[in-house]
Amino acid sequence: xxxxxxxxxxxxxxxxxxxxxxxxxxxxxxxxxxxxxxxxxxxxxxxxxxxxxxxxxxxxxxxxxxxxxxxxxxxxxxxxxxxxxxxxxxxxxxxxxxxxxxxxxxxxxxxxxxxxxxxxxxxxxxx
Numbered sequence: 134x135x136x137x138x139x140x141x142x143x144x145x146x147x148x149x150x151x152x153x154x155x156x157x158x159x160x161x162x163x164x165x166x167x168x169x170x171x172x173x174x175x176x177x178x179x180x181x182x183x184x185x186x187x188x189x190x191x192x193x194x195x196x197x198x199x200x201x202x203x204x205x206x207x208x209x210x211x212x213x214x215x216x217x218x219x220x221x222x223x224x225x226x227x228x229x230x231x232x233x234x235x236x237x238x239x240x241x242x243x244x245x246x247x248x249x250x251x252x253x254x255x256x257x258x259x260x
Contacts, residue, residue: 184251191244198240205233 180186209230216222 187247188251191247194240195244198237202233202237202240205229205236209233 180189209226212222212226212229216226
């Protein structure tokens with residue numbers, strides 16, 4: 134039992150060290166490039182501001198989240214139908230429906246909140 138625990142602990146420690154090394158190398162690479170006298174080019178050429186980046190990310194989230202929400206709603210309906218009066222399955226289906234609605238509201242709400250924040254910041258900076 135102790136050897137198995139130590140073996141698992143070694144694997145976990147190795148994984149943590151490996152992840153930290155990878156993160157350090159990825160995060161330090163821009164500084165290494167700048168120190169070598171090279172410049173960093175924008176890999177996302179049409180996006181030139183934070184607003185554009187957030188809009189692009191939200192559009193990606195919405196384009197994947199909307200069909201996913203529709204599929205999960207269909208699956209939730211299937212779960213309701215196959216529950217056939219079983220209380221545990223009905224509770225699971227109700228829970229699934231509840232979290233699907235919350236997730237969809239978060240996806241749509243994030244875009245709405247960002248739009249309001251963006252227009253507010255634009256109006257304040259133009260004044």
